Every structure is written in C-alpha cells, then in structure tokens.
Amino acid sequence: MNSLPDIPDLTDVDKKATRKRKLFSLRLHIYFFCAFLLFSLLIIRLALLQFVQVEEMSLMERDKLKRDITIAPIRGNIYDRVESPIASTISTQSVFYRLEPDHKLEEQIEMARKLERIFSERGHPDKGLITAEEIVLRMDVGYDIEGKETKSPSYLFWPRRIKSDLTREEVAYLYEHRDELNGLEVAEESTRMYDTKQIAVQLVGYLRPYSTINEESADYLQRYKLDPEIYVQDEYVGYDGLEYMYQDELRGRNGNKVYPVNNREQIVGEVQIIPPVKGNNLYLTIHNEVQLAAQQAIAEHLDLLQNHPPNRVYGKGSQAKAGYAVAMEVDTGKVVAMASMPGYDSNVWIGSLSNDKWAEIKQLHTNGAIRTRYANVPDDEVGEYPTSLVPPGSTLKPLTVLAGLSEGVIGPNERYYDTGLFRYGKDNNAKVSNSDGAQHGWITPQQALEVSSNTFVAELVGNRFYTQVSNPIDVWDSYMKKFGLGISTGSGLPNESHGDIYYYETAKQYKEQFPLVNGSFGQEARYTTLQLAQYASMLANKGKRYRPLFVDKMTTYDGVLIRKMEPELLDEVVLPDLYWNVVQEGMKSKVDGFDGFPYDFVRKTGTSESQVAGRPVDNALIIAYAPAEKPKLAIAVVVPDGGFGSYGAAPIARKIFDAYDQHIGLADKQD
Numbered sequence: 001m002n003s004l005p006d007i008p009d010l011t012d013v014d015k016k017a018t019r020k021r022k023l024f025s026l027r028l029h030i031y032f033f034c035a036f037l038l039f040s041l042l043i044i045r046l047a048l049l050q051f052v053q054v055e056e057m058s059l060m061e062r063d064k065l066k067r068d069i070t071i072a073p074i075r076g077n078i079y080d081r082v083e084s085p086i087a088s089t090i091s092t093q094s095v096f097y098r099l100e101p102d103h104k105l106e107e108q109i110e111m112a113r114k115l116e117r118i119f120s121e122r123g124h125p126d127k128g129l130i131t132a133e134e135i136v137l138r139m140d141v142g143y144d145i146e147g148k149e150t151k152s153p154s155y156l157f158w159p160r161r162i163k164s165d166l167t168r169e170e171v172a173y174l175y176e177h178r179d180e181l182n183g184l185e186v187a188e189e190s191t192r193m194y195d196t197k198q199i200a201v202q203l204v205g206y207l208r209p210y211s212t213i214n215e216e217s218a219d220y221l222q223r224y225k226l227d228p229e230i231y232v233q234d235e236y237v238g239y240d241g242l243e244y245m246y247q248d249e250l251r252g253r254n255g256n257k258v259y260p261v262n263n264r265e266q267i268v269g270e271v272q273i274i275p276p277v278k279g280n281n282l283y284l285t286i287h288n289e290v291q292l293a294a295q296q297a298i299a300e301h302l303d304l305l306q307n308h309p310p311n312r313v314y315g316k317g318s319q320a321k322a323g324y325a326v327a328m329e330v331d332t333g334k335v336v337a338m339a340s341m342p343g344y345d346s347n348v349w350i351g352s353l354s355n356d357k358w359a360e361i362k363q364l365h366t367n368g369a370i371r372t373r374y375a376n377v378p379d380d381e382v383g384e385y386p387t388s389l390v391p392p393g394s395t396l397k398p399l400t401v402l403a404g405l406s407e408g409v410i411g412p413n414e415r416y417y418d419t420g421l422f423r424y425g426k427d428n429n430a431k432v433s434n435s436d437g438a439q440h441g442w443i444t445p446q447q448a449l450e451v452s453s454n455t456f457v458a459e460l461v462g463n464r465f466y467t468q469v470s471n472p473i474d475v476w477d478s479y480m481k482k483f484g485l486g487i488s489t490g491s492g493l494p495n496e497s498h499g500d501i502y503y504y505e506t507a508k509q510y511k512e513q514f515p516l517v518n519g520s521f522g523q524e525a526r527y528t529t530l531q532l533a534q535y536a537s538m539l540a541n542k543g544k545r546y547r548p549l550f551v552d553k554m555t556t557y558d559g560v561l562i563r564k565m566e567p568e569l570l571d572e573v574v575l576p577d578l579y580w581n582v583v584q585e586g587m588k589s590k591v592d593g594f595d596g597f598p599y600d601f602v603r604k605t606g607t608s609e610s611q612v613a614g615r616p617v618d619n620a621l622i623i624a625y626a627p628a629e630k631p632k633l634a635i636a637v638v639v640p641d642g643g644f645g646s647y648g649a650a651p652i653a654r655k656i657f658d659a660y661d662q663h664i665g666l667a668d669k670q671d
Contacts, residue, residue: 205241333546449586620648
C-alpha cells in the first residue's frame with residue numbers, strides 16, 4: 001500500500017516568517033536610532049564649536065599662522081691675562097632683504113645691481129666689492145643674476161642678510177632711499193672685531209658663517225651638523241683656535257622672534273621677541289706684551305736672516321720664511337705666548353672674503369706652532385721650503401741622555417773619547433760625525449751635552465740601545481711619549497698634530513740600529529713647537545707634564561666669575577735628581593743674543609737637517625728655561641731653514657725672556 005508524502009505544517013511556516021519580519025524591523029529601528037544618535041552628537045559638537053569654543057579655535061588658527069625666527073646670541077669677548085681685549089663683539093649696522101610674494105625677478109635683479117653700486121661708492125674701500133651676482137644669491141630668490149634657477153627660496157618671512165658692517169654713508173643712503181628699495185631693511189646686530197695688533201691670531205682663531213659648514217669636510221667641524229636647529233644660518237661660529245674650542249661657552253643661548261603671518265606668509269601683526277642670553281667671556285693666559293714681543297722678535301730675525309750682508313756667522317743669507325715660538329710657565333702649563341709668524345689680520349673673515357684676500361692668507365691663518373704650516377709663497381713654490389714641523393736635532397739630546405741613564409746603558413760619570421767620528425753597521429759603512437768634524441777628546445754625559453757631541457749619543461746611547469735593550473724601538477718610543485713627543489700635548493686645540501715619527505718605518509727598511517743611532521741626535525721624527533715647549537718645561541720642573549693652559553678664567557658677559565682654570569698634571573716622569581742635574585749642567589752651549597742676560601739660564605740649541613726639493617736645509621731650534629735654580633718660564637723656538645740654532649733661533653728666545661721679565665717677572669712669585 002503506497003504512503004502519502006509529508007505535508008509541511010503551514011502554521012510553523014507562518015510563525016517563522018513572522019519572527020523574521022519582527023527581527024528585521026528591530027534591527028532597522030536600532031540602525032535608525034544609532035544614526036539619529038550619531039547625528040545628534042554631531043549637531044551638538046558643531047554647536048559647541050560654533051558657540052562655545054569659537055574663541056579657542058580662533059586662537060589655534062592664529063597660532064598656526066605664526067612663524068618663529070631664532071635670534072643668535074651676542075658672543076662673549078676674549079681678553080688677555082691683563083684684561084686687554086683681543087676679540088670683541090661690537091654693534092654694527094647690517095642690511096637685510098625680505099622676500100615678498102609680489103616681488104618680480106626683474107625687480108630683484110635690478111635691486112642687486114643698485115646695491116652693488118651703493119656698496120662700491122659708499123662702502124669700506126679695503127673690504128672688497130660685493131658683486132650683484134653675490135647679492136642675488138644672498139637675497140635667496142631662487143634664481144641667479146642670469147635668471148637661472150638655483151635652490152628653492154627659504155620661508156618668505158625670514159630676512160636675508162646682504163651685508164654687515166655698513167658705513168655711515170651706506171646707512172644714510174639706504175634710509176634716504178628706502179621707498180625705492182622695497183623689501184630692504186637696516187638693522188643693528190653684533191659682529192666680531194679682532195685687535196688690529198694681531199695678537200696671537202692663529203691661537204685665537206676666527207669665525208665664519210654657519211651656512212658655510214655644509215661646504216666643509218674637516219672632521220672636527222662635523223659637531224655643528226649634529227644640532228643644526230641650534231644655529232642661525234647666517235650667524236658666525238668658531239672655525240679654529242680658541243673661538244672653536246670654546247664655541248659653546250662663548251656663544252650663549254638663542255633668543256626668539258615670533259612673526260604673525262597670513263596664509264601668504266606676509267607679516268600681519270606685532271613681532272614678539274624673547275631676547276637671547278649673552279655668551280661668556282674668556283680671559284687668556286696669553287700676555288699681550290709678551291706675545292707681541294715674540295711676534296716682533298721673529299719678524300725682525302727673519303728679516304735679518306734673509307737680508308744681512310754675508311759674514312762669518314750668517315754665511316750668505318737664508319731662505320727662512322717663517323718662525324714659531326711658544327713660552328710656557330713651567331709649574332702651571334700656562335701659555336704666555338704662542339707665535340706663528342708671519343701673521344695676518346683675522347678681521348678679514350668678517351664679511352665677504354675675496355679670492356685675492358684668501359690667496360694672501362691661505363697659509364698664514366694656520367697655527368704652525370701646533371700643526372703643519374706651509375711657507376707663504378705661490379702654490380707652485382710651496383714644496384721648495386720646509387714646513388713648520390722639523391726634526392728636533394740636538395734639542396733632543398737632553399732626553400737621549402736621560403733615556404740612556406734611566407736604562408742603564410750609560411753612567412752619569414762615564415767617560416767617552418770623542419774622535420769626532422763614529423762608524424757602525426755592516427762593514428762600518430755608516431757613520432756619524434760631529435758638526436764641522438769637531439773632536440772633543442774625553443767627555444762625560446754632561447760635557448757631551450755642552451759640546452753637543454753627536455758621536456757620544458750615537459755610540460753610547462743609540463747604539464747601546466740596539467745592543468743591550470730588549471725591544472729597543474718600543475722602549476725608545478716610550479721615552480719620547482713620556483715627554484710629550486709623538487702624542488698630543490692635551491691642549492684641546494682643533495687639528496693639533498701629534499708630530500711625525502718615522503723611526504718605526506725606518507726600522508722596517510733597515511736594522512733597528514740605524515733609526516736608534518739617527519734618532520739619538522734628533523733626526524728620526526718631527527715635532528711641533530708646542531710639543532717642544534712642553535718637553536722643555538718637563539726638563540725644567542723635573543718630569544711634570546702639564547696640560548697647556550690658554551684660558552685663565554671664564555666670566556659671564558657682565559664680568560661675574562664662572563670658573564677659574566686650574567693647572568692639570570697629565571703625568572710625571574720620576575728619575576733620580578742626579579740624572580736631572582747631569583742634564584741641566586750640560587745644557588750650557590754657547591748661544592747668540594744672551595749677552596748681559598741677568599739670570600742664569602738653561603738651554604739647548606739644535607740644527608736639524610732636512611732635504612727639501614733636492615736641497616739640504618738646516619733648521620734652527622732652541623729650547624730654554626730660566627732662571628736655572630727656580631725655573632719659571634720655558635721657551636721653544638723653531639725657524640725652518642734658519643741655519644744653526646745658536647744664531648738662527650736663540651736671539652728670538654732672549655727677547656721673549658726679556659719681555660716676560662719686564663711685564664711679569666722672572667724673579668717674582670708666580671701668579
């Protein structure tokens with residue numbers, strides 16, 4: 001029997017459909033309710049913005065249309081130890097250009113040409129002409145004088161400095177014709193001024209605009225790129241010397257200008273100003289009178305060496321082009337004078353530096369007392385003259401004797417028969433002779449220093465180091481570095497040279513014997529004048545190596561003391577007094593220029609040899625200190641190509657001692 005198919009219950013189907021309709025209706029109501037709620041909240045928020053927060057929103061809108069300009073602070077001043085100004089910040093008048101949206105390129109170029117004529121007719125005649133091409137670039141309009149695109153212009157509201165240190169005639173003309181020179185404004189600002197007597201110009205250093213940093217590759221200048229927001233593009237920052245070394249202390253802290261502008265970047269209200277904090281002042285250890293005496297002594301002696309009539313002492317003349325001197329107080333490390341001559345006027349860095357002026361100072365601005373400086377001659381002749389770094393020659397012999405005594409390779413009273421010649425090496429094919437082949441007979445270490453015997457130090461110290469000392473080159477190097485030769489003096493000055501040691505390289509080419517023998521009388525390295533002065537001070541104070549001090553104290557701009565610099569002992573070489581006395585008693589070689597000197601003094605001259613452009617060169621050196629019993633001042637003088645140290649460098653040292661005695665006092669209690 002066939003069964004019938006199942007028939008769905010219509011009542012259940014209707015119930016399910018009804019539930020679906022109710023659920024959909026509920027969801028629809030919830031959706032509309034949520035939409036209504038959100039719409040209501042939006043209406044309420046708009047009402048709050050319109051009627052309650054309108055003032056706050058207006059302030060926020062106005063704040064968004066404000067532009068800040070950093071104001072560079074007034075730089076601190078630099079004085080010498082008797083508070084004479086060396087580098088000062090003074091007020092000056094500058095002209096600025098403000099870029100406006102409605103300025104046309106043709107008008108801007110025409111304005112640049114007008115300014116070129118104004119500056120040419122009414123500016124300082126000795127400060128170089130600013131061309132229209134340079135003026136357009138300084139205006140930062142995005143084009144050059146030919147109308148070609150350059151870099152995109154900066155913010156419209158930022159004023160561009162066109163020229164500083166305006167003359168009265170320039171200021172008067174710009175004010176009188178300001179209606180014709182739309183966008184120009186004259187404002188007072190500060191600028192750097194250096195003493196025209198050129199006191200220690202290379203030590204003090206110089207400033208350049210911060211905007212030039214991007215053109216520089218020198219590693220030490222990269223510090224300025226780490227915090228670019230600190231600096232204003234056209235402010236001047238330290239580029240060398242103490243101006244760089246104490247940049248943060250001298251600079252001070254930024255101020256601020258706030259310009260209200262419209263949506264076209266045009267100023268539409270009053271400017272708000274937060275004044276900057278002035279930089280601190282430095283009071284140097286340099287004494288201006290002693291410094292000037294050192295500079296004058298070198299300049300006069302160079303003239304004598306170059307132009308004297310031929311005679312028995314000076315021969316037929318010298319090609320010496322430069323001289324360097326450092327005077328350091330032996331118990332503090334205070335540097336009283338640091339001369340690198342010839343000098344120059346560092347005021348040339350403020351404003352526009354012409355190509356001709358740069359050619360004049362290219363070598364002169366380098367501090368040859370602490371690093372390599374080339375002769376101030378045309379570029380194609382530079383290689384024909386020795387640089388500021390020369391071998392120490394016989395000025396190293398006191399240290400050679402100390403090293404020999406300390407290592408036990410010589411005795412303090414050992415006697416040596418000086419025949420004037422020492423042969424060594426394979427088959428005795430190498431030789432060392434005394435100056436002019438002098439034979440001194442029986443001599444002690446003290447007498448060897450007094451007569452400056454090359455053969456004594458070569459055979460008894462250099463050669464014995466080779467035969468009796470383990471790792472002799474390393475031991476030799478350790479003595480050099482203990483006395484500050486071949487390492488930094490610790491001065492902190494930028495780009496200070498560690499010197500140029502080559503006894504290791506020589507040892508690779510020959511046996512260690514040769515560089516030790518050659519180095520014993522100062523021919524295997526080159527050192528700076530500051531290194532030699534620090535070394536001389538260690539001989540004077542029996543082994544104490546002080547950090548060279550250039551700043552005595554620091555004050556606020558208004559003269560309130562911030563910090564008094566104290567001497568810093570870097571390290572000390574401890575040796576028996578007997579060894580120090582042997583050396584001091586031996587440093588009595590005859591020198592020129594010290595007749596009538598009222599103090600017993602200690603000195604060692606040197607005549608080092610160099611080969612420059614195929615010609616032999618004798619470099620004149622002296623290290624000295626005085627008074628002998630209570631040393632107060634140590635001096636090092638280097639005159640490349642100056643001949644014998646006894647006449648090529650010693651007279652310069654005498655004049656520095658005299659100036660120090662006159663203005664500070666060699667016998668007075670040290671301040």
